[in-house]
Amino acid sequence: MSGIEKGMRPRRELIRLLAIGLGFGTLAVSVLCGAQQSKKPYRVGFLRGTSPRPRELVEFRQGLREFGYVEGENIVIEQRYAHGALDRLSSLAAELVRLKVDVIVVGGTHDAKAAKAATTAIPVVFTLAGDPVGSGLVVSLARPGGNVTGLSNMQGELGGKQLQLLKEAVPRVSRMAVLYNPANPTNVVNLASARAAARSLSVQLQVMEVRGPNELTSAFSAMVRGSAGAVLTLADPVFGTDPPRLARLAAENRLPAMFFEKVFVDAGGLMSFGPNIPDQFRRAAAYVDKILKGTKPADIPVEQPTRFSLAINMETAKTLGIAFPTSILIQATEVVQ
Numbered sequence: 584m585s586g587i588e589k590g591m592r593p594r595r596e597l598i599r600l601l602a603i604g605l606g607f608g609t610l611a612v613s614v615l616c617g618a619q620q621s622k623k624p625y626r627v628g629f630l631r632g633t634s635p636r637p638r639e640l641v642e643f644r645q646g647l648r649e650f651g652y653v654e655g656e657n658i659v660i661e662q663r664y665a666h667g668a669l670d671r672l673s674s675l676a677a678e679l680v681r682l683k684v685d686v687i688v689v690g691g692t693h694d695a696k697a698a699k700a701a702t703t704a705i706p707v708v709f710t711l712a713g714d715p716v717g718s719g720l721v722v723s724l725a726r727p728g729g730n731v732t733g734l735s736n737m738q739g740e741l742g743g744k745q746l747q748l749l750k751e752a753v754p755r756v757s758r759m760a761v762l763y764n765p766a767n768p769t770n771v772v773n774l775a776s777a778r779a780a781a782r783s784l785s786v787q788l789q790v791m792e793v794r795g796p797n798e799l800t801s802a803f804s805a806m807v808r809g810s811a812g813a814v815l816t817l818a819d820p821v822f823g824t825d826p827p828r829l830a831r832l833a834a835e836n837r838l839p840a841m842f843f844e845k846v847f848v849d850a851g852g853l854m855s856f857g858p859n860i861p862d863q864f865r866r867a868a869a870y871v872d873k874i875l876k877g878t879k880p881a882d883i884p885v886e887q888p889t890r891f892s893l894a895i896n897m898e899t900a901k902t903l904g905i906a907f908p909t910s911i912l913i914q915a916t917e918v919v920q
């Protein structure tokens with residue numbers, strides 16, 4: 584055997600061993616990929632008493648992506664909406680339970696109560712509960728207990744602030760109407776906050792009880808007959824189902840209106856003040872991630888809002904003959920032209 588042939592044998596052996604190693608490596612990768620692909624994606628229920636709000640889902644999906652979840656790949660979102668018919672929430676929550684979702688994400692107190700009543704096993708994450716402790720959703724903010732936790736929107740405490748801002752925008756108004764759903768426990772607290780602010784500002788309140796969307800037109804007619812000069816709408820799914828309609832009713836009756844989220848201002852309403860709701864849904868993704876990784880809802884504290892938004896509509900103000908004072912303009916975080 585020549586010296587050249589002797590030198591080539593170790594090289595051939597090395598190449599053969601490398602090929603075998605690569606083969607085993609490829610097989611291992613294939614097995615691993617197959618195992619990953621065979622794992623079922625997580626299923627998240629998404630329950631709202633309102634109609635769909637595209638931006639809420641956009642932010643929620645973005646939040647999930649930040650934790651490595653991509654819809655259609657490793658996570659599926661099962662959406663259910665009551666479109667303001669709150670009596671449907673129980674059956675919609677039951678549907679999600681039958682689907683055996685891994686976690687249910689809900690909006691406000693009505694949604695959360697329906698989900699909590701439907702299951703004690705599946706974790707529930709609320710995003711907009713006004714008074715989680717007072718409404719019985721959790722034992723405490725620090726230690727929720729049970730299968731429910733999430734983010735509070737503090738709407739039960741904002742009625743007074745919203746009325747104050749509306750009064751600043753229309754200082755000559757001495758009588759204001761308040762749209763209020765007495766079936767909503769959060770609205771009861773919120774109305775008390777508005778009443779206290781009204782007394783300090785020498786504003787008379789005309790409280791309009793509305794339990795369903797079909798009562799809105801008559802409520803606005805009653806406001807006009809009662810000589811209301813402006814209207815405050817408290818946060819409730821009944822009012823949040825059709826923002827363009829509510830903004831239109833305020834405009835048709837020439838009533839400066841304060842709402843609880845920016846979607847109304849986008850639809851032509853004068854003002855809104857409250858937590859940044861899309862941001863609440865993005866933050867809810869962190870709760871979902873913790874739960875999917877094994878943390879119990881009972882051990883995840885309820886968060887309070889960190890961002891509030893004062894939105895104003897300049898075109899609507901012009902139509903109503905309102906010149907926003909400097910005190911409002913410097914507080915505005917979002918301006919719709």
